[in-house]
Amino acid sequence: MAESPLPSPTPHPDPLPSRERGYGDHESSEDPLHVLRHSTAHLLAAAVMELYPDAKYGIGPPVQDGFYYDFAFSKPISESDLGAIESRMRRIAQEDRPFVKEVMSRHQALDEFRKRGQDYKVELINDKVEGDEVTVYRTGDFLDLCRGPHVRSTKELKAFKLLRVAGAYWRGDEKQPQLTRIYGTSWPSAKELEEHLKFLEEAEKRDHKKLGKDLKLFMVDERVGPGLPLWLPAGATIRRELERFIVDEELARGYVHVRTPDVARLDLYRQSGHAKLYAEYMYPPIRFEDGEELELRPVNCPHHIVIYQSELRSYRELPLRIAEIGNNWRYERSGTLIGLNRVRMFALNDAHIFCTPDQLMDEVKSSIDLALYFSRVLGIDEFSYRLSTRDDAKEKWLGTEEQWQVAEAALSEALESMGQKYERGVGEAAFYGPKIDFQVRDAHRREFTNSTVQVDFQLPERFDLEFVAEDGSRQRPVMVHRGAAGSMERLFSYLIERYVGAFPTWLHPVQVVVIPITDAERDYAKRVVERLRKAHLRVEIDDRSERMQRKIRDAQARKVPYMAIVGGREAESEHVNVRDRAGGQTDEALEAFVERVAEEVAERRR
RNA sequence: GCCCACGUAGCUCAGGCGGUAGAGCAUUUCCUUGGUAAGGAAAAGGUCCCCGGUUCGAAUCCGGGCGUGGGCUCCA
Numbered sequence: 001m002a003e004s005p006l007p008s009p010t011p012h013p014d015p016l017p018s019r020e021r022g023y024g025d026h027e028s029s030e031d032p033l034h035v036l037r038h039s040t041a042h043l044l045a046a047a048v049m050e051l052y053p054d055a056k057y058g059i060g061p062p063v064q065d066g067f068y069y070d071f072a073f074s075k076p077i078s079e080s081d082l083g084a085i086e087s088r089m090r091r092i093a094q095e096d097r098p099f100v101k102e103v104m105s106r107h108q109a110l111d112e113f114r115k116r117g118q119d120y121k122v123e124l125i126n127d128k129v130e131g132d133e134v135t136v137y138r139t140g141d142f143l144d145l146c147r148g149p150h151v152r153s154t155k156e157l158k159a160f161k162l163l164r165v166a167g168a169y170w171r172g173d174e175k176q177p178q179l180t181r182i183y184g185t186s187w188p189s190a191k192e193l194e195e196h197l198k199f200l201e202e203a204e205k206r207d208h209k210k211l212g213k214d215l216k217l218f219m220v221d222e223r224v225g226p227g228l229p230l231w232l233p234a235g236a237t238i239r240r241e242l243e244r245f246i247v248d249e250e251l252a253r254g255y256v257h258v259r260t261p262d263v264a265r266l267d268l269y270r271q272s273g274h275a276k277l278y279a280e281y282m283y284p285p286i287r288f289e290d291g292e293e294l295e296l297r298p299v300n301c302p303h304h305i306v307i308y309q310s311e312l313r314s315y316r317e318l319p320l321r322i323a324e325i326g327n328n329w330r331y332e333r334s335g336t337l338i339g340l341n342r343v344r345m346f347a348l349n350d351a352h353i354f355c356t357p358d359q360l361m362d363e364v365k366s367s368i369d370l371a372l373y374f375s376r377v378l379g380i381d382e383f384s385y386r387l388s389t390r391d392d393a394k395e396k397w398l399g400t401e402e403q404w405q406v407a408e409a410a411l412s413e414a415l416e417s418m419g420q421k422y423e424r425g426v427g428e429a430a431f432y433g434p435k436i437d438f439q440v441r442d443a444h445r446r447e448f449t450n451s452t453v454q455v456d457f458q459l460p461e462r463f464d465l466e467f468v469a470e471d472g473s474r475q476r477p478v479m480v481h482r483g484a485a486g487s488m489e490r491l492f493s494y495l496i497e498r499y500v501g502a503f504p505t506w507l508h509p510v511q512v513v514v515i516p517i518t519d520a521e522r523d524y525a526k527r528v529v530e531r532l533r534k535a536h537l538r539v540e541i542d543d544r545s546e547r548m549q550r551k552i553r554d555a556q557a558r559k560v561p562y563m564a565i566v567g568g569r570e571a572e573s574e575h576v577n578v579r580d581r582a583g584g585q586t587d588e589a590l591e592a593f594v595e596r597v598a599e600e601v602a603e604r605r606r
Numbered sequence: 607g608c609c610c611a612c613g614u615a616g617c618u619c620a621g622g623c624g625g626u627a628g629a630g631c632a633u634u635u636c637c638u639u640g641g642u643a644a645g646g647a648a649a650a651g652g653u654c655c656c657c658g659g660u661u662c663g664a665a666u667c668c669g670g671g672c673g674u675g676g677g678c679u680c681c682a
Contacts, residue, residue: 068677076609076610077610078610078611079610079611080611163676164610164611164676164677165609165610165611165676165677166609166610166676166677166678167608167609167610167677167678168608168609168677168678168679169608169609169678169679172678172679173679174607174608174678174679174680178608178609178678179609179678180609180610181609181610181677181678183676183677209674209675213617214617220673220674221673222655222672222673222674226672226673226674280680281680281681299682328682330681330682332680332681333607333608333679333680334607334673335607335608335609335677335678335679335680336607336678336679336680336681337674338675338676339675341682342680342681342682343682346682348682350682428681437682444676448681448682449681449682450682451682452682483682486682487682489682490682515642517639517640517641517642518639518640518641519639520639545637545638545639546638546640546644546645547638547639547640547641547644547645548639548640548641548642549640549641549642549643549644549645550640550643550644550645551642551643552642552643553642553643553644554643554644555643556643557643563642565641565642567641568641569641577641577642579642583642583643585642
């Protein structure tokens with residue numbers, strides 16, 4: 001298979017630590033924007049402490065586009081309280097209070113924070129601060145454990161806004177008390193603040209949930225259930241095109257495609273390890289009176305393994321690439337569901353490559369190459385790589401240290417040899433092995449994994465996989481799990497936002513709307529429709545008794561790529577007057593138009 | 607699952623400090639046949655998310671659910 005030239009992904013603008021960190025973990029950044037936002041967080045805490053003297057404060061770092069601060073309030077607060085807090089912040093900002101750095105002894109600092117009843121700060125000093133010196137910052141009466149740096153004075157904080165409140169567990173731990181997090185945004189100037197608020201508004205309009213409803217792409221209904229979207233005809237059309245494209249490309253690259261059931265006996269997942277290590281996401285098994293236990297599959301791998309084992313495999317057959325767009329059922333916690341990005345059943349563009357250890361590197365590389373090819377054709381031009389590795393929690397992972405190292409080396413080497421840059425995600429691995437994740441962002445700049453490539457030595461062992469080697473001996477294959485285009489749901493969600501509903505012609509649910517100007521052109525319009533259909537294009541006729549302007553407006557709202565407008569002149573000359581969704585207008589012979597659109601579709605131009 | 611907000615017609619949203627609701631768009635019918643982003647008229651459309659409580663009376667107040675959105679934890 002051809003290794004196409006690899007484009008480097010465009011890095012995300014201003015990448016920030018993806019995970020919130022406690023004092024001591026988070027970098028004390030010199031970045032002026034971070035300093036500004038961090039200082040605004042202190043300002044927020046100062047205002048909160050004036051208004052709610054018995055509140056306890058946790059941590060307050062800068063984050064993407066802004067900052068937050070966590071508090072424990074004696075009485076819960078809500079978004080309606082933010083106005084008052086913000087006014088108090090402005091007042092303090094006006095007062096021109098300096099940010100004063102002080103270094104205290106450990107003992108002195110503990111004493112200070114104890115005196116103020118700030119238990120969380122005391123805990124942080126005890127757990128996180130090493131040595132005997134503790135750096136604190138004072139802003140008027142407000143005292144915070146902090147490395148800084150900060151702006152000189154509160155007066156430099158001019159363009160900020162509190163956005164929302166949310167619950168957040170202390171130190172990111174579900175077992176710890178939940179604090180009230182206040183999010184805000186802060187910028188050097190009012191103009192930038194304005195622009196950012198504008199961006200948030202725009203993001204709202206691009207949101208796939210909104211467009212999905214407006215363009216009738218998909219829906220959710222509580223009678224069906226949360227996290228279980230229904231693909232409407234328009235959305236299903238796009239999905240069908242995507243699936244055809246994906247499957248055809250995989251077949252061309254030496255994959256075989258299979259179809260396997262959405263359920264299997266629970267024992268299969270006992271053997272794979274999912275029943276134990278993945279239990280929290282699995283639906284309760286369906287139990288029958290005769291003792292049968294069927295499980296909705298959370299992953300496809302065991303089914304594909306069964307197919308692998310349906311014959312004695314020779315080294316000559318390897319690599320064997322078994323692919324399927326298979327449904328995966330995962331009972332995600334209700335609070336985590338997000339539109340199409342996080343659902344309870346999704347269809348994964350999945351494949352399992354069974355190969356010899358020698359073939360591993362090539363298979364990893366070609367998996368990456370395939371993901372890049374899909375990205376290029378589909379227009380996924382903003383993503384970053386994450387090499388997801390295990391952490392030290394022994395009970396979470398299968399296999400030996402050494403196997404993990406080999407697998408990880410294969411992945412990082414593959415990336416490096418392809419000249420790709422990546423970040424590390426410690427603790428983000430699958431339980432059976434490390435993976436390369438392709439991270440994309442949604443309209444609100446939230447990061448999601450779409451494509452993924454994983455190396456696995458565990459499942460081959462658990463299922464005792466083998467192949468017959470050249471010398472006749474039985475050997476163990478390695479597995480590569482890969483989702484090249486990711487899940488259909490996430491992919492779709494990404495594409496909706498990427499194109500703001502104006503999908504490339506090959507994907508668009510309706511490629512051409514034929515608009516007769518008066519009833520006199522109806523017959524000709526119908527012939528135009530037939531001609532376009534014959535070229536396998538998706539066509540509609542708009543012969544409502546409405547004015548042409550109205551029909552154009554409606555087609556435009558649906559972001560239909562082409563409007564073929566036919567009046568007397570066109571009917572006379574076998575022409576169509578074509579208006580595209582960008583507003584361009586041309587007059588052309590019907591045949592020329594058919595040919596040109598068919599070609600655009602065939603080439604999957606965007 | 608936890609925190610905050612929200613849930614009124616198919617959609618977007620008004621209204622309502624307790625006396626059973628309204629607009630625009632969409633839908634249906636009629637009129638209109640108009641050359642590049644909304645022609646006109648009429649009609650129809652609502653257990654005001656659900657269940658309980660308070661009350662002479664609840665869409666409105668209270669309690670409990672469910673769902674959606676944004677966070678947290680977690681992840682394709």
